[in-house]
Amino acid sequence: MNHVTKTSLIIGIAVFLTACGNTAEQQKAINTPPASAAAPALLQPGTVNYTKGDAVPANLVCMVNDAFMNKAQIAVPFNGKTYYGCCEMCKNRIPQDAAVRKATDPATGNIVDKASAYIVITGNNGEVSYFESADTYKKSRQHP
Numbered sequence: 001m002n003h004v005t006k007t008s009l010i011i012g013i014a015v016f017l018t019a020c021g022n023t024a025e026q027q028k029a030i031n032t033p034p035a036s037a038a039a040p041a042l043l044q045p046g047t048v049n050y051t052k053g054d055a056v057p058a059n060l061v062c063m064v065n066d067a068f069m070n071k072a073q074i075a076v077p078f079n080g081k082t083y084y085g086c087c088e089m090c091k092n093r094i095p096q097d098a099a100v101r102k103a104t105d106p107a108t109g110n111i112v113d114k115a116s117a118y119i120v121i122t123g124n125n126g127e128v129s130y131f132e133s134a135d136t137y138k139k140s141r142q143h144p
Contacts, residue, residue, distance in 0.1 A: 034097035052121050055137070060130055062086035063114045064093055064100045068126040103130035107140035 016108035051057050056068050059075070073084035076094040083094045083101055093100055105112050106122075106129050108139050120137055131137040 017018075049071050050121060052124060055118060056121055056128065057135065058082075058115070058117075059084055061119055062090060064090040066103070066128050068121050068127075068128050081113065083115050105132045105136055107128065107130060107136040 013035050050060075050068065050070065059072055060068060060070055062073055062085055064085050067086075069086055073086055074091050076083045076091050077083055078095045078101070085091045085094055101114055102111050102118065103114055104110070105117075110132060111132070111134050112130050114130050118132065118137055119128050119130055119133050122129040132139070
């Protein structure tokens with residue numbers, strides 16, 4: 001990853017954090033099991049250097065902003081599943097807005113639940129996409 005890309009990623013993450021006004025208390029470590037065996041394990045922030053194309057743990061993603069944050073997000077349990085948000089606004093919106101709990105798998109066009117999706121950094125500024133599985137993501141890489 002070149003310097004410009006890293007800088008863009010850092011700026012993008014900073015914008016999301018500033019916009020939602022995270023506090024240190026809200027960023028406490030999350031110790032819950034992964035939603036799916038195919039999803040990456042939940043890791044402590046900063047232990048891996050993720051880049052575009054990498055699958056990322058759900059707890060490091062704001063599912064309202066669809067952004068990789070590289071720090072533990074606020075766990076929001078809803079209907080037996082766990083979603084993640086970066087701030088109080090996100091925490092309140094997740095249970096109230098079904099649209100933020102769903103995404104479209106770019107490879108299949110199918111609707112996926114973000115709590116059980118295979119999440120991959122797909123944008124230069126930390127944007128993520130949600131896939132049904134690692135297999136659908138791999139298939140999408142074979143057909144640009």
